[in-house]
Amino acid sequence: MRFYFLTRNRIIYESAMNKNSELKRYLRHLKFKENEWENLCIKCGACCGAYDDPCRHLKKSGNNKFHCRIYSNRLGTRKTVGGEEFDCVLVKEIMHTYWKNDCLCACKKYLKMPLSRKKNA
Ligand code: SF4
Numbered sequence: 001m002r003f004y005f006l007t008r009n010r011i012i013y014e015s016a017m018n019k020n021s022e023l024k025r026y027l028r029h030l031k032f033k034e035n036e037w038e039n040l041c042i043k044c045g046a047c048c049g050a051y052d053d054p055c056r057h058l059k060k061s062g063n064n065k066f067h068c069r070i071y072s073n074r075l076g077t078r079k080t081v082g083g084e085e086f087d088c089v090l091v092k093e094i095m096h097t098y099w100k101n102d103c104l105c106a107c108k109k110y111l112k113m114p115l116s117r118k119k120n121a
């Protein structure tokens with residue numbers, strides 16, 4: 001009987017460890033994908049309203065690129081310079097929507113690219 005419990009606990013333990021390593025692999029994959037998208041972004045600022053009513057946290061740099069002043073804490077309710085409230089979300093969640101000058105967005109361009117070209121991009 002004791003042997004049974006030891007074996008069962010071991011199986012539970014090993015299965016938890018396997019699940020844990022699957023979870024770790026999955027989280028690593030998500031991080032990898034997030035970095036892939038981050039690297040595509042050319043910091044044109046269009047998705048943060050640079051060519052419209054910009055977000056109050058958007059900052060233009062000397063090289064004509066835009067940066068978010070609160071990037072690591074950006075998600076949530078924010079306001080534009082004009083005082084309009086909106087939700088700052090991950091850009092992948094708004095890829096299917098329109099914003100002013102979204103034709104500049106390198107991520108959108110990448111999405112529209114045929115698979116054969118994506119492999120060489
Ligand atoms: S808070 Fe969001 S919308 Fe505002 S600048 Fe940062 S990333 Fe852009």
Ligand code: SF4
Binds near residue numbers: 040047104
């Ligand atoms: S519109 Fe696209 S390329 Fe421009 S800052 Fe936003 S995510 Fe980056």
